[in-house]
Amino acid sequence: MPAHLEIIGARKAFRTPEGGTMTAxxxxxxxxxxxxxxxxxxxxxxxxxxLLRTISGFETLDDGDIVIDGVAVTxxxxxxxxxxxxxxxxxxxxxxxxxxxxxxxxxxxxxxxREITARVGEMLELVGLSxxxxxxxxxxxxxxxxxxxxxxxxxxxxxxxxxxxPLSALDxxxxxxxxxxxxxxxxxxxxxFVFVTHDQEEALTMSDRIAVLAHGRIQQIDAPSVLYQxxxxxxxxxxxxxxxxxxxxxxxxxxxxxxxxxxxxxxPSGKATLLLRPEALAVTPPAGPSLSFSGRIxxxxxxxxxxQIALDTGQLGPLTALIRTGGTPPEIGAxxxxxxxxxxLHLIDETAA
Amino acid sequence: xARRFLTLYGLLFFVFIYAPILLVxxxxxNANTVNMMIWSGFxxxxxxxIFGMExxxxxxxxxxxxxxxxxxxxxxxxxxxxxxxxxxxxxGTALALAVARYRFRLAGFxxxxxxxPMIMPDIVLGIALLIFFITIGMNLSLMSIIIGQSTFxxxxxxxxxxxxxxxxxxxxxxxxxxxxxxxxxxxRKVTLPGIAPGILGGWLLSFIISMDxxxxxxxxxxxxxxxxxxxxxxxxxxxIKPEINAIAxxxxxxxxxxxxxxxxxxxxxxx
Ligand SMILES: Nc1ncnc2c1ncn2[C@@H]1O[C@H](COP(=O)(O)OP(=O)(O)OP(=O)(O)O)[C@@H](O)[C@H]1O
Ligand SMILES: [Mg+2]
Numbered sequence: 001m002p003a004h005l006e007i008i009g010a011r012k013a014f015r016t017p018e019g020g021t022m023t024a025x026x027x028x029x030x031x032x033x034x035x036x037x038x039x040x041x042x043x044x045x046x047x048x049x050x051l052l053r054t055i056s057g058f059e060t061l062d063d064g065d066i067v068i069d070g071v072a073v074t075x076x077x078x079x080x081x082x083x084x085x086x087x088x089x090x091x092x093x094x095x096x097x098x099x100x101x102x103x104x105x106x107x108x109x110x111x112x113x114r115e116i117t118a119r120v121g122e123m124l125e126l127v128g129l130s131x132x133x134x135x136x137x138x139x140x141x142x143x144x145x146x147x148x149x150x151x152x153x154x155x156x157x158x159x160x161x162x163x164x165x166p167l168s169a170l171d172x173x174x175x176x177x178x179x180x181x182x183x184x185x186x187x188x189x190x191x192x193f194v195f196v197t198h199d200q201e202e203a204l205t206m207s208d209r210i211a212v213l214a215h216g217r218i219q220q221i222d223a224p225s226v227l228y229q230x231x232x233x234x235x236x237x238x239x240x241x242x243x244x245x246x247x248x249x250x251x252x253x254x255x256x257x258x259x260x261x262x263x264x265x266x267x268p269s270g271k272a273t274l275l276l277r278p279e280a281l282a283v284t285p286p287a288g289p290s291l292s293f294s295g296r297i298x299x300x301x302x303x304x305x306x307x308q309i310a311l312d313t314g315q316l317g318p319l320t321a322l323i324r325t326g327g328t329p330p331e332i333g334a335x336x337x338x339x340x341x342x343x344x345l346h347l348i349d350e351t352a353a
Numbered sequence: 354x355a356r357r358f359l360t361l362y363g364l365l366f367f368v369f370i371y372a373p374i375l376l377v378x379x380x381x382x383n384a385n386t387v388n389m390m391i392w393s394g395f396x397x398x399x400x401x402x403i404f405g406m407e408x409x410x411x412x413x414x415x416x417x418x419x420x421x422x423x424x425x426x427x428x429x430x431x432x433x434x435x436x437x438x439x440x441x442x443x444x445g446t447a448l449a450l451a452v453a454r455y456r457f458r459l460a461g462f463x464x465x466x467x468x469x470p471m472i473m474p475d476i477v478l479g480i481a482l483l484i485f486f487i488t489i490g491m492n493l494s495l496m497s498i499i500i501g502q503s504t505f506x507x508x509x510x511x512x513x514x515x516x517x518x519x520x521x522x523x524x525x526x527x528x529x530x531x532x533x534x535x536x537x538x539x540x541r542k543v544t545l546p547g548i549a550p551g552i553l554g555g556w557l558l559s560f561i562i563s564m565d566x567x568x569x570x571x572x573x574x575x576x577x578x579x580x581x582x583x584x585x586x587x588x589x590x591x592x593i594k595p596e597i598n599a600i601a602x603x604x605x606x607x608x609x610x611x612x613x614x615x616x617x618x619x620x621x622x623x624x
Pocket of ligand 1: 198
């Protein structure tokens with residue numbers, strides 16, 4: 001299957017008011033299969049919005065190409081691209097009714113009244129707003145406006161939908177509901193979604209793949225579980241979720257921690273960093289070889305299911321662990337020993353910055 | 354104490370502003386033909402007189418043969434105001450869009466330059482226009498009034514539309530383009546409706562100012578092009594007679610109606 005969207009070596013720099021330049025996209029390449037849900041994740045200012053805007057045609061690339069379904073659209077003006085966007089602040093047309101908003105793309109395409117009405121009805125039903133067509137958009141709640149924006153973007157049957165933090169203005173419950181709905185709509189329609197979010201959990205639960213961006217570059221692009229369990233570099237490991245990063249030295253056969261513990265690993269000699277997710281640490285030692293860490297509890301947070309504790313191990317520095325203690329909460333100042341199985345550990349090469 | 358003082362101040366303030374206007378309205382219904390400052394009963398005679406209807410007032414109390422001239426003046430004023438306001442609205446809106454949307458050197462300078470005509474003393478502008486028309490050899494006519502008034506009315510439209518554009522969220526224009534609309538379609542379906550209240554406001558404002566302008570128009574009207582303000586000015590030179598009050602009251606009513614229309618459309622759009 002050919003790639004649905006292909007970005008090849010995209011570069012974009014903005015001129016800053018101070019007279020310098022700011023590189024927003026620094027050579028981005030990626031491919032999106034049709035019907036794939038790709039999320040762009042990264043710290044503020046890393047170029048997520050800029051990347052979306054170059055796909056939709058509101059920014060022109062300094063260098064590189066954008067190909068949609070085998071057609072290079074790099075020089076094509078925004079209104080000719082087969083791509084629609086759900087804007088962060090929805091950007092609904094306030095002077096039009098809900099129905100006219102949703103039918104706008106069809107109205108522009110010169111479709112017949114009957115066709116538009118039918119499609120608008122279909123779209124409103126899809127997003128759960130049946131019967132609201134006559135309302136003015138300013139009479140809608142934030143969540144409803146969000147749905148109108150989605151319906152409007154989908155009505156013209158785009159080949160690709162771009163979503164720039166579409167859920168960020170919603171409260172937590174509504175957001176979770178919309179996450180599921182978005183996902184099921186995407187599956188149902190079978191079109192590609194490029195989704196931008198700040199919310200890691202949202203990215204992990206919704207995406208087929210996630211592209212982690214920093215400084216205008218893709219740090220890693222992989223399935224959520226791969227990204228979480230086997231981050232390619234320190235940035236991704238640190239950015240995504242909680243992590244304990246422990247430096248190790250390699251001698252070709254095994255890896256050695258600073259406190260003398262070691263475990264077997266097949267890697268060339270050098271330096272690397274061990275990634276230990278907080279949930280990998282447990283109070284009861286696992287069967288088989290394990291690593292253990294003793295220390296004094298310096299802080300505890302109760303999250304509802306687990307206790308998150310901060311442990312001061314002395315030589316290895318602070319560690320964060322998620323533990324299930326079965327009722328008795330860990331106490332600050334107490335000394336505990338935590339264990340992690342010594343197999344399947346993930347090492348990050350220091351050189352992969 | 355301070356509160357009382359403020360209330361009193363507020364009251365005096367409104368009396369100060371509205372008392373003269375109220376007086377004119379009241380006088381316009383006063384039947385006293387000799388001294389309008391003494392109330393001697395209610396009458397519509399002054400209004401009837403304006404429209405050339407039969408009245409019981411004596412010759413000496415009225416301006417002779419004013420009705421036809423008044424109608425002609427109103428016609429001239431309306432012609433001028435309609436043309437000027439339409440022309441100024443189109444130019445002012447286009448300028449506001451250009452300054453707001455395109456980045457060019459000296460944009461701030463142009464913006465200031467466009468506002469200057471509003472603060473320019475009328476007399477200076479009037480003289481300047483007169484000399485200009487004479488220099489280029491243009492006859493003073495309706496056309497010269499329209500061109501002359503437009504030079505400063507464009508500024509008013511520019512300012513009103515610019516204010517509206519400043520609060521207009523351009524992301525809806527991007528949304529429109531994103532959904533396939535060409536720039537022209539986006540302008541017609543999204544931008545224009547978005548800034549329509551500003552355009553309407555600018556149009557009404559320029560219309561009212563044009564109807565009302567005396568000083569500048571007086572300089573550039575030449576002979577034979579009597580607008581309503583010039584006509585009234587001419588009547589006043591023949592003495593103040595009660596008819597003036599009726600004309601002033603009608604003009605006030607006309608202006609209020611136009612302002613009300615503007616407010617109505619404004620509030621309807623904001624809903
Ligand atoms: N029109 C512009 N002019 C100048 N600089 C810009 C412009 N648009 C974006 N930038 C800069 O480019 C960089 C990337 O911006 P972008 O909006 O893509 O970030 P983002 O990843 O979407 O951030 P956020 O998560 O905060 O929305 C930022 O440093 C920003 O300041
Ligand atoms: Mg952004």
